[in-house]
Amino acid sequence: MLSRVAEAVFWMSRYLERADNVARFIDVNEHLTLDLQGAVAEQWAPLVYTTGDHEPYFQHYGELTRSNVLQFLTFDARNANSILGCVQRARENARAIREIISSEMWEQINRFYLLMRDASRAPACDHVRRIVEDVKLHSHLIQGVLDTTMSHGEAWHFANIGRLVERADKTSRILDVKYYILLPHTRDVGTPLDIVQWSALLKSASALEMYRKSKGRILPAKVAEFLILDRDFPRSMRYCLVHAEESLHEITGTPAGSFGNRAEQQLGRMRAAMDFTSIDDVVQQGLHEFIDRFQTELNAAGEAVHDVFFARPELPLAS
Amino acid sequence: MQFSSYLHNGAYDELFAPDGLPRDRSEPLFQRLQNLTPEELQRHQKAADVALWNMGITFNVYGHEAGVEKVWPFDILPRIVTDSEWGRIERGLQQRIRALNLFIDDIYHDRKICRDGIVPEELVASAKTLRMACAGLEPPQGVWCHVTGTDLVRDRDGEFYVLEDNLRCPSGVSYVLENREVMKRTFPQVFEGLRVTPVEDYPERLLDTLLHTAPRGVDAPTVALLTPGIYNSAYFEHSFLAQQMGIELVEGRDLVVHDGYVHMLTTKGMRRVDVLYRRIDDDFLDPKCFREDSMLGVPGLMDVYRAGRITLANAPGTGVADDKAVYAYVPQIIRYYLGEDAILPNVPTYVCSDPKQCAHVLANLDQLVVKPTNESGGYGILMGPQASSEERARYADVLRANPRNYIAQPMLTLSTVPTIVEDRLEPRHVDLRPFVLYGKDIYVLPGGLTRVALRKGSMIVNSSQGGGSKDTWVLADPNRPRQAEQSQSQSQSSSSPALAGA
Numbered sequence: 001m002l003s004r005v006a007e008a009v010f011w012m013s014r015y016l017e018r019a020d021n022v023a024r025f026i027d028v029n030e031h032l033t034l035d036l037q038g039a040v041a042e043q044w045a046p047l048v049y050t051t052g053d054h055e056p057y058f059q060h061y062g063e064l065t066r067s068n069v070l071q072f073l074t075f076d077a078r079n080a081n082s083i084l085g086c087v088q089r090a091r092e093n094a095r096a097i098r099e100i101i102s103s104e105m106w107e108q109i110n111r112f113y114l115l116m117r118d119a120s121r122a123p124a125c126d127h128v129r130r131i132v133e134d135v136k137l138h139s140h141l142i143q144g145v146l147d148t149t150m151s152h153g154e155a156w157h158f159a160n161i162g163r164l165v166e167r168a169d170k171t172s173r174i175l176d177v178k179y180y181i182l183l184p185h186t187r188d189v190g191t192p193l194d195i196v197q198w199s200a201l202l203k204s205a206s207a208l209e210m211y212r213k214s215k216g217r218i219l220p221a222k223v224a225e226f227l228i229l230d231r232d233f234p235r236s237m238r239y240c241l242v243h244a245e246e247s248l249h250e251i252t253g254t255p256a257g258s259f260g261n262r263a264e265q266q267l268g269r270m271r272a273a274m275d276f277t278s279i280d281d282v283v284q285q286g287l288h289e290f291i292d293r294f295q296t297e298l299n300a301a302g303e304a305v306h307d308v309f310f311a312r313p314e315l316p317l318a319s
Numbered sequence: 320m321q322f323s324s325y326l327h328n329g330a331y332d333e334l335f336a337p338d339g340l341p342r343d344r345s346e347p348l349f350q351r352l353q354n355l356t357p358e359e360l361q362r363h364q365k366a367a368d369v370a371l372w373n374m375g376i377t378f379n380v381y382g383h384e385a386g387v388e389k390v391w392p393f394d395i396l397p398r399i400v401t402d403s404e405w406g407r408i409e410r411g412l413q414q415r416i417r418a419l420n421l422f423i424d425d426i427y428h429d430r431k432i433c434r435d436g437i438v439p440e441e442l443v444a445s446a447k448t449l450r451m452a453c454a455g456l457e458p459p460q461g462v463w464c465h466v467t468g469t470d471l472v473r474d475r476d477g478e479f480y481v482l483e484d485n486l487r488c489p490s491g492v493s494y495v496l497e498n499r500e501v502m503k504r505t506f507p508q509v510f511e512g513l514r515v516t517p518v519e520d521y522p523e524r525l526l527d528t529l530l531h532t533a534p535r536g537v538d539a540p541t542v543a544l545l546t547p548g549i550y551n552s553a554y555f556e557h558s559f560l561a562q563q564m565g566i567e568l569v570e571g572r573d574l575v576v577h578d579g580y581v582h583m584l585t586t587k588g589m590r591r592v593d594v595l596y597r598r599i600d601d602d603f604l605d606p607k608c609f610r611e612d613s614m615l616g617v618p619g620l621m622d623v624y625r626a627g628r629i630t631l632a633n634a635p636g637t638g639v640a641d642d643k644a645v646y647a648y649v650p651q652i653i654r655y656y657l658g659e660d661a662i663l664p665n666v667p668t669y670v671c672s673d674p675k676q677c678a679h680v681l682a683n684l685d686q687l688v689v690k691p692t693n694e695s696g697g698y699g700i701l702m703g704p705q706a707s708s709e710e711r712a713r714y715a716d717v718l719r720a721n722p723r724n725y726i727a728q729p730m731l732t733l734s735t736v737p738t739i740v741e742d743r744l745e746p747r748h749v750d751l752r753p754f755v756l757y758g759k760d761i762y763v764l765p766g767g768l769t770r771v772a773l774r775k776g777s778m779i780v781n782s783s784q785g786g787g788s789k790d791t792w793v794l795a796d797p798n799r800p801r802q803a804e805q806s807q808s809q810s811q812s813s814s815s816p817a818l819a820g821a
Contacts, residue, residue, distance in 0.1 A: 002573050006586045095375070096549050099562035103374075110375040154586065251586070309586045312572075 005097050006158045007310035012093035012101075013162035016109075016142060019086035021170040022073055023135035025050055028204045030128060032196070033066070044069040050177045050204075053081050067125040074131055075120035083135060084116045102149040105142070112138040157247035158309075164247075165302055168240035169295065174204045175227050176291040198223060205235045224287060225279035237294065238274040245271050248305075263304035270297050322349065322737075325744050328776070331477045331734040332746060333398050344401045344794060351509045357742040360395075364739050366505040367395050376497050378782055379552045391555075392787030393498055395506055398736045398749060398769040402796040405516075405765060408471065408479060411663030412753060413761045414653060416467050419484065419640045420757060421656040423463040426639055427453050437655050438648045442672060445723050446645060447693045448487075448638030450601055452608050452621060458634040460532045460758075465596075465632035466525070467755040468492070468768075471663070473734035480666045480731070482750065483646060486637040488598045491768040492754045493556035496521060496563075498768075498790040516765040516793040521754070522563035528758030529564075529594045532630050540593035543567040543583060545574070547599050547615045552783065557598050571599075576619035581629050594630040595620075601635045643692040643726045644670045667729060671722040680727040681718065684711045687727040689718065704730050733778050736789060738771060748772045750780050751791065766791035 029047050044064040048054045051073065060078055061068045075084045091113040098106050115138070119131055150156050178201040198218045202208040207226065210233050215222045230236040245267045246256075254260035259268050282290045325335060334345040341349040352360070368390070377388040400408075425432050426443055433440040443449060468489025470482040499518055503510055526542065533540035546557035548570050561568035573583055574592065582589035597604065603613040608621035623629045639645065647668040650661040669676040669687070680687060689701040701714045718725050735746035753767030769789040770780035780786040 001586055002567055002569065003584045003586055004570065004573050005567075092549070095554075095558070097568075098375075098558040099566075099568045103562075106375060107373055111373050114372060312584060313588075 001100070001154050001158075003310050003312070005100055006154070007306070008093040008097045009100065009155050009158040010162035010305070010310075012090050012097070012109075013159040014166040015086040015090035015093065016139060017163045017166040018081060018170070019083045019090070019135055020139035021167070022051060022081070022083050022086070023132045023139075024206060025174075025204055026070065026073060026128065027132045027136075028200050030132070031203070032200045046177055047073070050173050051081060052173060053079055067123065070124040070128055074124040074128070075116075083131070084120050087113050087116045097155075100155050102145070104145050104149045108138070108142050108145050112142065154251055157251050160247040161244045161305065164240040164244040165298065165305075167235060168237045168244070169298055171205050171227055171235050171237050171240070172291045172294050172298075174201065175224060176288060178204065202226075207233060207235060221279055221283060224282065228282060228290075229274065229277065229279065238271075241267060241271040241274055251309075261304075261308045263301065263308045266297070266301040266304045270294075270301065322352075322744065325737055326746070328735065328746050329475070330732045330746065330748065331473055331475055333473070333734050333736045333749070334396075335737065344399045347513055348397070348399065348509060360739060361742060363506050364395050367393055367501050370501050370504055371497075374497070374501075375555075376494070376501075377555055379550060379554060391494060391497070391782070392773060393501060394738045394747075394771060394773075394787055394789050395502065396737050396739060396744070397502070397790040397792045398751075399792045399794055400751075400766065401794060404479075405793045407662060408753060409763045409765075411481075411661070412467075412469055412755050412763050414657065414659060414662055415469065415481070415484070415649065416464060416755050416757055416761055418653040418656045419467075419486065419649070420461075420463050422652050423486075423634075423637055423640050424461065425656075427456060427636060432652065432655055435655070437651050438645070439672075442644055442648075442670070442723075443639065445672075446639050446642040448601070448636075448642055450609075450636035450639070453634070453636035456625065456634070456636075457627075458532075459534050459627070459630045462532045462632075462757050463634040464637045464640070465528055465532060465634075465757055467757070468752045469755065471751045471753065472666075472731055473751075475732045477734075479663060479751075481646075481649070481663050482666060483643060484641045484649070485752075486641040487600060487633060488553075489752070489754070490553040490556055491752055491770075492521060492764065493559040494788055495754070495764065495766060495768050495791070497559070498788060502790045513792070514795040516795055518764055518766055521764050522560065524756055524758075524762050524764075525560065525596075526564045526566070528756045528762075529596055529630070529632055531758040532632065533594045534627055534630055537593045541591060542594040542596065543569045543592050545569055545571070545595050545597040545599055547571075547603070551598075553598060560596075566596075569595075571613075571615045571617050574617040574620075576617060576623055579623065579626065579628060581617065581620060581623050592629065594632065596632045601638060604631075604635060638693075643668075643690055644672060644723070647726060666731065669727040671718060671725040671727065674722075677718075677722045680725075681715055684715060686730065688730050689714065689725055689727045692724055692726055702730070731778075733772075733780075736769070736771065738773070738789075740775075745775065747775075748778045748780070749789065765793040 025047055029043060033043050044066060047069055048057050048064065056079055057072055061072060072079050072082065074082055076082045077085065079085060091109050094101060094106055094109045115134055119127070119134070124131060146156065146159060195218055198220070199208055202211050202223060205227055211223065211226050214230070215226055226233065226236065228237050230238065233239055245264070248264055248267060249256055252260050252264065254264055259265040322341070323339065325339065327335070327337060334341060336342050371390050371393055376391045378391055379388055422432065430440065430443070432438050433443060464486045466489060468485040468491060470485070471479050472482050473479050495518055529542045530540055542564070543566055544557055544561040546554060546568055548554065551557070558568055567583060569583055575582055575584065575589070577589060581592045581595065583592055599615050602610045603615045605616045605618060605620040606613045607618045621635070624631055624635070646665065647670045650665055653659060653661045669680050671677040671680055680689065684701070684703045687703045689703065691699040701711070703711065706714070733748035733750060736749050737744040738747040749769050749771050751767050751769055754764045756762045769791045770782070771787045771789055772778050772780045773787045774785055777785070
C-alpha cells in the first residue's frame with residue numbers, strides 16, 4: 001500500500017486510541033471524586049499529568065479545577081490531545097484514506113466526530129458522564145467495525161500497530177504517574193494502601209476486574225506486574241508489544257524471531273526483554289526508571305516504523 | 320400533500336404542466352406523494368440531510384477558512400426525464416464528444432479544420448487552455464477526453480440546449496451516485512417499482528474506460544486516481560471514485576518518475592502506474608513541463624506520457640475544446656468531422672474576439688449574459704438584464720480591453736423543478752450535467768447531476784454559490800427495453816468512418 005496511506009492508517013488508529021484513553025482517565029477520576037469528598041482539588045492534578053499535557057494546561061489555565069480540567073481534556077482546541085482534537089485528527093486521517101477503509105468504518109468515525117463536535121457546544125462539566133460513555137461506546141464500535149468489515153491485511157495491521165503502540169504508552173503513563181502520586185515516599189512501599197486509590201489506578205486501564213481474576217488481592221507490586229508483564233491482558237505493556245510485533249511481521253513476511261528492518265529489530269528487542277523480565281527486576285531498577293526507559297524505546301520504535309514504511313525513500317536523481 | 324398551491328414562475332416546469340397538473344412523466348410520482356402529509360415530506364427531507372452528514376458527503380468551500388467542509392445540499396424531490404427525451408440527449412452527447420475528440424486530435428496535429436476555414440486559427444492559438452507541449456502526441460487508443468461532463472439547460476421553450484462542455488476534470492458524478500443511495504435509504508416507498516434507470520454501474524464503466532485506454536502491451540494495467548489532496552473542493556469525489564473502483568488514490572508526493580516510468584511509493588517499495596485518472600489541472604501536472612511552482616504534480620510525468628508509457632485521463636490539452644469561444648463553433652465542428660447536424664443545439668453565442676459580434680454585444684449589454692471564456696464555478700459573469708448601468712459600464716471596459724476572453728449569450732430562463740421550502744413546494748431553477756465516458760464505446764450515464772439554485776429566483780446552480788442538487792430519474796418506458804441496454808447496442812452498432820482511424 002502507499003506509504004502515505006499506511007501512515008494515515010497508523011495515526012488514525014493512534015488518535016482513536018488516545019481519545020479513548022483520555023475518556024477513561026476522566027471516567028475514573030469522576031468516580032474517585034465522588035468517593036472522596038474534600039481535598040478534591042488535588043485529584044485533578046494526576047489527570048493532567050497522566051496525559052502528558054501539563055505544560056499547555058498551566059499555560060492556559062491557572063487553577064486546577066474540575067471544570068477547567070474537564071474542558072481542557074475534552075474539547076479545548078488549544079490542547080491538541082483533547083478528545084475532540086484527537087477525534088478530529090483521526091477523522092482527517094480517515095478522510096485522507098477513505099478509499100482504503102470500509103464505508104462503514106468511515107461513517108462510524110464521521111458520526112463519532114459529529115457527536116463530539118455537537119457535544120462541545122456545552123461546557124464539558126455539564127455532561128461529562130455522557131461524553132465519556134459516548135467515547136467508550138464509539139471506540140468499541142469502531143474497533144468492531146474495523147475488525148469485521150476490513151480484510152486483516154496490511155491496512156488492518158498498520159492500524160493495529162498504531163493502536164497498540166499508543167496503548168502501551170498510555171498504560172505506562174498511568175502506572176508511572178499514579179504510582180508516583182500514590183507512593184510519594186519510598187518508605188511507603190509495601191505498606192497497606194488506600195484500596196480505593198489502587199482500584200482507581202487499575203480502573204484507569206480498565207483492568208480491575210481482570211486483575212481480580214488473575215491476582216486476587218490488590219498489592220502494589222502485583223498491580224505493576226499485571227499492567228507491565230501480563231501475557232493475556234490486552235492493555236498490558238507486554239501484550240501490546242507482542243501483538244504489535246506480530247502485525248509488523250505479518251506486514252513484512254519476516255519470520256518470527258528474526259528481523260528484516262530496524263522497526264522489527266527495535267520492537268523485537270523490547271518484546272524479548274519483556275519476556276525475560278520479572279517484576280522483581282523492575283522494582284530493583286526502580287519502576288519510574290524502568291518506565292522511563294520503556295517510553296524512550298517505544299518512541300524509538302515508533303520512529304523506526306516511520307522511517308522504514310512511511311518516509312520517502314532516497315532515490316537516485318532522475319535525469 | 321396537495322400540489323394545488325404550487326405556483327409557476329413562468330419558466331418551463333419539469334414536473335408540472337402550465338395548468339398546474341402533473342405532466343405525464345410525473346404522474347406516478349405524484350400519485351405516491353399525494354398520500355404523504357407535508358410533515359411527512361419534511362421528515363423524509365430531514366432524514367436525507369442526516370444521512371448525508373453521517374455518510375460524510377460534503378464538499379469544500381474555498382475563500383473562508385482553508386477547506387471548510389459543507390454538507391452536500393440535497394432536495395428529495397427528484398427531477399424526471401422521460402425515456403424519449405433521454406434517448407435524444409444520449410445520441411446528442413455521443414455525437415458531440417466524438418466530434419470534440421477528433422477536433423482536439425486535429426488541433427494538436429495538422430489543424431485541418433483551421434486551414435479549411437471552419438474555426439479561426441487565431442481563436443485556437445489564443446486559447447489559454449491550448450497546450451503546445453501536447454503537439455504531435457498520440458494518446459493511447461486515440462482517446463483525449465475520457466470523461467466529460469456537459470452542462471445542459473432547458474429553456475422556456477422546453478428545448479434542451481448545451482450550455483458548456485467540461486472536458487478537463489468535470490466533477491459531480493459521485494453526487495449522482497450518492498444522491499441515488501440517499502434516495503433509496505430515506506425514500507424507498509416512492510422509489511419502488513417506478514423503473515428508474517440505475518446509475519450504480521458507473522464506477523465499473525469508468526474503470527473499463529481507463530483500462531481500455533491503457534498503453535498498449537501492458538498485461539494487467541495498474542490504474543490510480545491523482546488528487547490534489549483533502550482540501551480540494553472535489554476531494555470527496557476523488558476518494559469516492561477511487562474506493563468504488565478499488566484503485567489507489569494518490570497525491571503528487573506519492574509518485575515518482577524512475578527509470579522512465581511513473582511509480583507509486585508503497586510500504587514495499589516502488590510500484591509502476593500505467594493509467595492515471597488525474598483530477599489535477601494541466602498547469603499543475605508536471606512542474607518540469609508546466610507551472611514550475613506546482614507542488615501537486617509529478618516532475619517528469621509529461622516525459623513518460625510522451626514516451627507512451629502512461630495514460631493520462633483526460634489527456635493534457637483537452638481544455639482547448641472547452642474554451643467558451645471554441646464552444647460557439649461546436650455545431651460547425653460536428654458538421655466538419657462527422658458530416659452530421661448537431662442533435663443538441665448550442666445556446667446562440669456571440670464571440671467577442673470577432674469585432675462585429677463584439678460591437679453587437681457592447682450595444683446590447685443590458686440584454687445579454689457575458690461570460691469569460693475560461694472560468695468555471697460561475698465566476699466573472701455579467702448578468703446584463705439584472706446588472707446596474709454602472710456595473711455594465713465597468714464590465715464593458717474590461718471586455719474592450721480583452722475581447723478574446725469573452726462570449727455573450729441571450730439570457731435563458733432555466734426550467735424549474737418543485738423543491739421543498741419549509742412546508743411547501745416552490746419552483747427552483749435547475750440545470751443538468753450528464754457524464755460521458757469515452758473508452759471502447761461512448762457511454763452516457765443515464766440521468767446525470769441535476770443542480771438546483773436553492774435561492775428563490777436565482778439561476779446560479781453552482782454548489783460554491785449556494786446551489787444544491789436533486790436525484791435525476793430517467794424513467795424507462797414500460798413498453799421499451801431499458802435505457803442501458805438500448806444505449807449499449809446503439810454505441811456498438813454505430814461506427815463512424817472518422818473514428819475508424821483513431
